[in-house]
Amino acid sequence: MKYLLLIDDIWSAKTWGDIRNCLPVENKKRSRIIVTSRFQAVGAACSPVGATNLLHTVNFLNAAESKNLVKQSVHESKSSKESEKVQDKVLEEILKICGGLPLAIVSMAGHVACNPSKPSDHWHNVCRSLFPESVTALSLDGVTRILDFCYNDLPGDLKTCALYLSMFPKGSKISMKRLTRRLTAEGFVSEKQGLTEEEVAETYFNQLMRRKLIRPVEHNSNGKVKTFLVHDMVLEYIVSKSSEENFITVVGGHWMMPPPSNKVRRLSMQSSGSKHENMTKNINLSQVRSVTVFGSLKQLPFHSFNNGIIQVLDLEGWKGLKEKHLKNHICKMLMLKYLSLRRTEIAKIPKKIVKLEYLETLDIRETHVEELPKSVEKLKRISSILGGNKNPRKGLRLPQEKIKEPKKSTLAQKNMEGMKALRVLSGIEIDRESTAVNGLHQMIGLKKLAIYKLRIKKGDKIFTQLHSAITYLFSCGLQTLAINDEGSYFINSLDSMSAPPRYLIALELSGMLEKPPTWISKLHTLSKLTLSLTVLRTDTFKLLQDLPSLFSLTFSLSAAKQKQDKIKDILEKNKSDSGGEIIVPAGFPSLKLLRFFAPLVPKLGFGDNAMPELEMIQLQFEAFEGLFGIDTLENLREVHLRVNGLVSEITRFLVKDLKNYTTDKLKVIVDVNA
Known part of the structure; x- marks a missing residue:
């Protein structure tokens, strides 16, 4: 086996020795290992005996490079012309104390740019106090002094x-x-x-x-x-600094911190294996208010915590979580406000979660949880419920009524009144059996609604209920709506709303959309728009061309294999209706990002004065018919093409031709996934 390994930032020769013991002794196939370290002694230990030519020292920036970096950093950080006046007077002072070290240069430059009102004499005194004697090459202690100054000067x-x-x-x-x-x-x-x-x-x-x-x-x-x-x-x-101020206690992980002398308030457990299982032994955890887990711990010291004071429990990615932990420990943390179980193996949320009456955020994305218990409706302070999985599309079912009486929707509406504080409801699924849709009317503070799966039919009662609920939420201030429609007519029915949403900032309509809602052209606050590729036509661009705040526009479609032929027929008809080529007209005054994600991206052309602020185009496809007129886009900086699967000769030729547009100003990047 031939390999190339990059091992970054080794702190000790012993660590390198442990790594080296895991690698093959012989190197017959000319494999290579690159090791970086901030310590000369570690570098020497990594080099074979007598092989001094393998040890490379990173040089400090020279005078010209340092000057360019400090100018660039000040320019990126400044927020007014006043800071530009300051920079000419203090650049030389900064460069004198930073000794050509990039981190020191950008830190000081950013700090100066954020304090434009301070005179040059102030910065001269700062530099003199930090380094009374001239500096040629900055040591680690010198960097710490600069970071200490930047930190202490923060509000x-x-x-x-x-x-x-x-x-x-x-x-x-x-x-x-x-x-x-x-x-x-x-x-x-x-x-x-x-x-x-x-x-x-x-x-x-x-x-x-x-x-x-x-x-x-x-x-x-x-x-x-x-x-x-x-x-x-x-x-x-x-x-x-955090350890010194007893703000956060980090155990395990990369940093070798001394054990805390005081009671721990916030605990970050970072591990990579079983050797860290007892890392909290002999540490007083009775005052812990925040617990976060990173790595592959097998167990947590639940019994050492005071359940009555924990406010944040972040277990994202922890594979050791069991349902018993939720029932026996987590649901007893009565002051808990933030609970993240994202990417854990948990499959069910217990009814006892109702005891967490202060809970504000429940994150169960990318878990096996398919439905919330009804007790969730009684959480009066819950503001964010995050569930489901974008890839593959899996949705979280809202609490269901298990009754047969005709008035079940009225009961659902009454029971959901406890969720009036909800601001974000993301990743849900709605089908013909859902009974909680009418309860959406009670979520008058909702700012974001994301429906990952929608499986209803036009004649269903729930179809009318959902349409009414979304119309009402629009009037209450809904800012983000995302709907993935798997075949119902629902997203097409949105065009029938009598008045446009007044507060919408982001809109995503995925599925077999026939035409965009005409009221989109009146959304003056809309900054992010995603539409199904099925509406990629010239008249769609004309509908959107005058939107003043539109920052990003995406056309997307992930069609199942059995629908590929139907999608191609739709795209061919769209192209035919647009005269054989889809033209982007003049307009789109604020658009900076244009994206197309689909099996087939048809022929696209840009007219004069189209998208004057556009900076990036992203395309992901299996077949591609060409992109023309990009030379008219004066602010375009990058075209990113991601090609999926084996492509035809025509697509390969068009991609290769597009790469010829690469210049110092414009990058055309191609990724091929076979």
Whole structure:
């Protein structure tokens, strides 16, 4: 077997020795191992005796590279022209103390850009206090001094958010929504000046990004940050600071932290095997208010916790969770506000969950739970219920009435009154037997409704009930609606609503959509729109071209094999109705992202003045008929093609031809999945 291994950031020669013992002794097939470390001694231990040419030291940035990086960092972080005035006076001071180390440069540059009102004399004094003597190459201690200064200068709310990041393991992508819900549950984020908790948290983490303490990794299709990373050295500093302030206690994982001397408040258990099973032994866990598990622990010290004070329990991905843990321990955590069982093996939520009267978030996505118990309806503070699975499409059934009386829908409506605090209901399934649909009328505070599976027929009573409920929720302020329709006429019936939704920000209609609702053209607040590829026609683009806030537009269809021929017939008719080529007309003043996900993407062309702000096009397909006129898109930066399966010669030729558009300004990226 031939292999190439990259082992990043080894801290000790002993660790390398343990890894080396697991690798083949002989290397007859010329395999390679690359090891990185911040310590010279570890690098020497990794090199064979006498092979000094295999040890490479990473050079610091030279003067020109450092100057370009600090200018770029200040430019990315600034929010006003005032910061631009400051940068020319302080750049040289920053470069003097950072010694060519990128982390130090971006951290200081971000900090300066976020404090534009401070005069250059202030920064001169800061640099002198940090490093009284000139610096040629920055040591680890020097980096710590800079991080310490940047942390201590943060406002109190930002300090709390920064410290909270120590909860997550090194190198993990942190979900913004997961983090926001947790911070809200612990009382660190609350509504302020008309902003929701999520919007307040977003401003906090935007500040940390501007200060270069965290780095965005993934963005949602609406342009907002979905996940981010914390630089290893920044996280090491935060973990140390968090331990010092007894804010979060990290046990196991990468960091070798001393055992806590005080009672633990928030516990992050990070492990990769059985050797960490007893890592909480001799630690007082009676005051723990937040528990988070990462890795492959076999068991948790449930008996050591005080169930009466735990507010956050995040078990995402923990495969050791059993139904007995829910019944005997979790349902006794009476103050619990945030409960995540995502990606666990749990299959049933017990009726005893009704005891968690303070519960705000219940996350059971990607589990085996198919239906919620009726007792959930009595949770008066529940604001987010997250269930189902997007791939494959599996939905979560709402609590069902098990009675035969004619007035069962009225009873369902009455029983669901306890869920008036609900803001997010995501991943549900509705079929002809569902009895809880009328209860949707009671969820007057609902902001997001995502139906993963819809299996009803036009003549069904529930069809009318669901149509009425969604119309009513629109009038109450529903901002996000997503419906995956597996064959009913329901998504086509939405066009019959008498008035357009006034507050809609995101809309997703998947399935055999015949035409988009005409009221879409009046949605001035709509920023994210996903439609079935079955409506990909020139007249659809004309319907959408004047939407002022539309940021992303997606046409998507994942048709079953037996429907492939029908879908192709629909697409051929659409193309024929559009004169043989689907043309994107002038307009779309704010659109930055355009996506097509389908077995077949027909011939597309861009007219003059179409999508002037468009930055990215993403296409995922098995067959492709061409993309023309992209040279007219002045702000286009990337075209990403993902080809699924074996493609025809024509598709291969068109993809190759499109790659010729690659320039310094525009990247055309092709991924082929055979």
